Amino acid sequence: MKSSRPDARRNGLADPSGALSFARVTVSIIAVELSKLRRDPSELVTRSVQPALWLLVFGQVFGRLHAVPTGNVDYFTFLTPGILAQSVLFIAIFYGISVIWERDLGILQKLLASPAQRSALVLGKALSAGIRALAQGIIIYLLALAMHVPLNFSPLALVGVVAAILLGAALFSTFSLMVACVVKTRERFMGIGQVLTMPLFFASNAIYPITIMPEWLKLTAHLNPLTYEVDLLRTLMIRGGSSSFGVGTDLAVLSVTLLLLVLVTAKLYPSIIR
Amino acid sequence: MNDRNEPAIVTRELTKSYGRTLAVDRLSIEVPAGSIFGLLGPNGAGKSTVIRMLTTILPPSSGTALVAGHSITDDPVGVRKCMGYVSQMLSADGALTGYENLLLFARIYGVPKRERRSRIDEALGFMGLTEVAGNVVSSYSGGMIRRLEIAQTILHHPSVVFLDEPTIGLDPVARRHVWDKLRELRDSYRTTIFLTTHDMEEADELCDRIAIMQSGRMAVSGEPLELKKLAGTDSLDEVFIHFAGESGEKSATYREIIQTRRTAQRLG
Numbered sequence: 001m002k003s004s005r006p007d008a009r010r011n012g013l014a015d016p017s018g019a020l021s022f023a024r025v026t027v028s029i030i031a032v033e034l035s036k037l038r039r040d041p042s043e044l045v046t047r048s049v050q051p052a053l054w055l056l057v058f059g060q061v062f063g064r065l066h067a068v069p070t071g072n073v074d075y076f077t078f079l080t081p082g083i084l085a086q087s088v089l090f091i092a093i094f095y096g097i098s099v100i101w102e103r104d105l106g107i108l109q110k111l112l113a114s115p116a117q118r119s120a121l122v123l124g125k126a127l128s129a130g131i132r133a134l135a136q137g138i139i140i141y142l143l144a145l146a147m148h149v150p151l152n153f154s155p156l157a158l159v160g161v162v163a164a165i166l167l168g169a170a171l172f173s174t175f176s177l178m179v180a181c182v183v184k185t186r187e188r189f190m191g192i193g194q195v196l197t198m199p200l201f202f203a204s205n206a207i208y209p210i211t212i213m214p215e216w217l218k219l220t221a222h223l224n225p226l227t228y229e230v231d232l233l234r235t236l237m238i239r240g241g242s243s244s245f246g247v248g249t250d251l252a253v254l255s256v257t258l259l260l261l262v263l264v265t266a267k268l269y270p271s272i273i274r
Numbered sequence: 275m276n277d278r279n280e281p282a283i284v285t286r287e288l289t290k291s292y293g294r295t296l297a298v299d300r301l302s303i304e305v306p307a308g309s310i311f312g313l314l315g316p317n318g319a320g321k322s323t324v325i326r327m328l329t330t331i332l333p334p335s336s337g338t339a340l341v342a343g344h345s346i347t348d349d350p351v352g353v354r355k356c357m358g359y360v361s362q363m364l365s366a367d368g369a370l371t372g373y374e375n376l377l378l379f380a381r382i383y384g385v386p387k388r389e390r391r392s393r394i395d396e397a398l399g400f401m402g403l404t405e406v407a408g409n410v411v412s413s414y415s416g417g418m419i420r421r422l423e424i425a426q427t428i429l430h431h432p433s434v435v436f437l438d439e440p441t442i443g444l445d446p447v448a449r450r451h452v453w454d455k456l457r458e459l460r461d462s463y464r465t466t467i468f469l470t471t472h473d474m475e476e477a478d479e480l481c482d483r484i485a486i487m488q489s490g491r492m493a494v495s496g497e498p499l500e501l502k503k504l505a506g507t508d509s510l511d512e513v514f515i516h517f518a519g520e521s522g523e524k525s526a527t528y529r530e531i532i533q534t535r536r537t538a539q540r541l542g
Contacts, residue, residue, distance in 0.1 A: 013430055014384030016351060021384055028381035036369045039410070106363025110426070113329040113359040115351050116382045273331060 016115035025116040029124025033131055044132070048139040051087045055080065055143055058207075068208050073150075073238060080144045081233035081241075082206035087136040088165055089200060089226055092172030094193050095129045096180030103272050112270055119266035122177060126262065129173035130166035137165050150239040160236040160247075167254045168229040172200075174261040181268035205230050210244070228253045280343065282307040282434050282466035283328065287337035290323050297323045299490040300337065305483070307433070308464040310456065312477045315487035316518050321470040322362065324487075325438050328468070329359045342433045342466075355383075358427025362438040366422050368412035372403055375411060376426055383430035397425040401455060417448025421455060428459065435459065437469040441476060453480050474510040486517045493517040 014021050037044070055076075062068065063075040070078035102108040111121055144151055152158075176193070183189050201207075203217060204226040210218055221227050232250040235243040243250065283305040290298040298320040305311040313321050326332035328339055330350035338345055344352035366375050376394045385393050398404045401421040411419060420440065427435055440456070441449040457480070459465045471477055477484050478498050485495035494501060494517045502508055505516040 013355065014386065016355065016384055024381055024384070028378055031381075032367070032370065032374070032378055035374055039369065104363075105367075106361040106365035107367060109326075109331060109361040109363070110359060110365045110379075111382065112331045113354060113357075114379070114382050115354040115384070270331060 016117065022117050022120045025120035026124040026127065029121060030128050030131065033128035037131070037135075044135045044139075047087075047091065047132070047136060050090065051083050051136065051140055052143060054083045054086065055140070055147070059083070062207075069212065070209065071242075072240070076147060077149050077238055078209075078234075079207060080140065080149050081237045082230050084137060084140045084165070084237070085168065085204075085226060085230040085233050086201055086206050087140065088133045088168045088229065089172050090197065091133050091136060092129045092169045093176050093197050093200070094190075095125070095173035096176030096178070097186060097189055097193075099125065099177055099180050099272060100184070100186050100189060109273055112273060117266075118269045119262055122174060122262050122265045122269060123170070125177060126170035126174045126258075127166060130169040133165050133169035134162065137161065152237060152239045152241065157236045161233065164229065164232045164236060164250075164254075167251070167258060168226075168232075171225055171229075171254055171258045171261060174258060174265050178261060178265040178268060181265065181272045184272055200224060200226050205234075205244075225254060225257050280307065281305055282309075283311070283339065283341050283468060285324075285328070285337070285339040288324070288327060288334055288339050289336045290320070290327060290332065291335045296490045298327070298334075301487075301490075301492055303485055303492065303495060305466060305468060307466050308460060309482040310460055310467040310469070310480055312481035312484040313468070313470045313487060314472070314474075314477055314484055314514060314518070315470075315493075317472075319487040319518070320490040321487055322438055325359075325436050325468070325470055328353075329357065329436050330354055355430075356432055357434040357436060358430070358432040360420075360423045360427055360435070360437040360440060362442065364419055364423070366411050366414075366419050366426065369410065371408055371410055372398070372414070372422050372425075373407040375422060376407075376429060379426045380429045385429055393429050397429050400428070400458070401425040402451075415448065417444050417451055420444060420448070420452055424452070424455060424459075428463075428465070431463065432465065434466045434468060437467065439471060440469055441471070441473065449476075456480065474514055478510045486514060488518045 014024070059076045059079045062079070066075070068075055068078070099108060112118070141151065179192055180189055183192055203220040204224050205221060206226065210221050210227070213221060228245065228250040231244050232247060232254070235241045235247055281304040283303070285301050285303050287300040287302055288298060289296070289300050301324060313324060315321050323332065327334045328341055328346060330346050330353050334347065338347045340346070341353045342356040344356070346353050370378070373394065376397060377390065380390045380394055395404070398407050401424060403418060403422055403425060406414065406418065411422065414422065424435070424437075441452050444452065453476070456467055460467055481498065483495065483497055484501065486493045494504070496504070498510060501513045502510065505513045507513060507516070
């Protein structure tokens with residue numbers, strides 16, 4: 001071993017409370033996720049089966065009915081962004097289990113005993129879910145291309161779609177992390193995850209427009225962040241797509257909800273190991 | 275930085291209660307800087323609760339403690355900056371390589387970019403893991419994983435390292451290897467090491483001072499030799515039974531037992 005260093009203890013470590021440290025911790029949590037995905041990408045493939053079924057089976061059959069008023073686009077085109085939003089939701093909503101897993105492994109204890117800001121740990125996790133969701137986005141774009149959906153490939157629209165996917169996945173995965181912090185065990189979490197997913201999906205404009213919903217459901221849909229995610233994707237993904245709420249409103253609703261969820265979850269985070 | 279002669283850890287009436295049960299009852303201990311301190315006691319005596327309070331992941335119900343001069347209640351971030359923590363469970367990420375595990379913690383602790391490589395190489399070399407740094411951790415032996423976990427906690431050159439049952443489930447050779455590394459850490463970096471253990475041999479051979487806890491209270495503390503004299507025996511096992519009695523066993527929670535067994539199983 002090299003000679004002892006009497007005061008090698010505090011040498012030049014970055015201040016953990018700064019914005020730079022926040023970004024560094026967030027990025028390093030995402031980097032871990034990327035290394036794992038690179039080593040074992042099989043999950044991305046199996047994950048793509050479900051959206052493919054929704055698009056190719058459900059979309060095809062329902063499109064034939066011509067029963068859903070979808071404005072100036074056909075049903076399949078209407079459905080595509082909805083299914084992307086659904087994939088984002090499904091990936092994100094069970095993401096909280098990873099924190100229960102890391103708690104049981106002891107990884108989380110070590111992270112919480114480090115000077116990393118808790119909100120950075122939460123946001124890092126949330127954006128890791130976003131990375132997985134982006135992979136889904138690519139698969140859905142490929143399917144949509146094959147089905148001749150009129151996709152908007154303008155650079156601004158594509159950047160917008162990437163942002164929408166990251167934002168949506170971060171939002172629902174943070175929600176999921178929050179639930180995990182409250183319920184604490186795998187079994188309870190899986191139960192609650194199942195209960196949450198379908199209502200969020202059906203009480204949104206993912207597979208039918210809000211206009212045909214009964215009044216009570218319309219109200220619920222307006223309170224559902226997934227509705228704004230779908231609206232954002234539908235506006236940006238489809239050529240000539242128009243927004244029901246305005247892109248600005250969609251982005252604002254999603255960002256503010258995400259911010260609130262990150263703050264609440266960062267507060268709750270340490271409680272999962274108690 | 276705190277003075278050389280100041281104790282590295284001081285607890286003052288440190289207390290944790292869950293409802294009506296007192297897990298830790300007004301514990302007051304001092305750990306000299308640059309020493310290895312062992313906290314002993316039967317299952318459920320409150321050892322892990324003490325370590326979780328000192329590492330700031332569990333707030334005390336009353337009382338406080340200073341770790342490297344920082345208060346765990348008033349300045350938890352200050353404590354986190356200058357200590358490292360190896361939990362009882364296997365906390366290295368099996369899906370990553372040894373190097374990646376270290377890189378994550380170098381970043382989290384804010385080791386500057388230009389120093390990351392050299393600090394990681396230093397920690398790998400110190401723990402004897404240089405050759406396997408590029409392998410995925412799930413291919414490591416139990417002893418290698420433990421050494422990697424210790425490597426993770428020394429990247430930022432902490433003045434205090436906490437280890438919860440550091441050699442549980444390891445075979446005798448791996449166990450001795452970990453002991454050697456902990457001694458080296460004390461001798462070459464003057465790191466203070468605070469560990470919990472059930473293993474009387476570990477306490478006897480490794481620790482400069484020990485404290486025995488029983489039902490949340492401190493039963494006795496001192497150098498191993500002192501305690502043996504006090505109990506009138508030359509076996510630390512006898513010392514343990516003398517001071518801790520045999521009644522603590524029932525209070526370990528189901529979850530704690532599962533975790534201990536799971537760790538032992540994964541290491542073995």
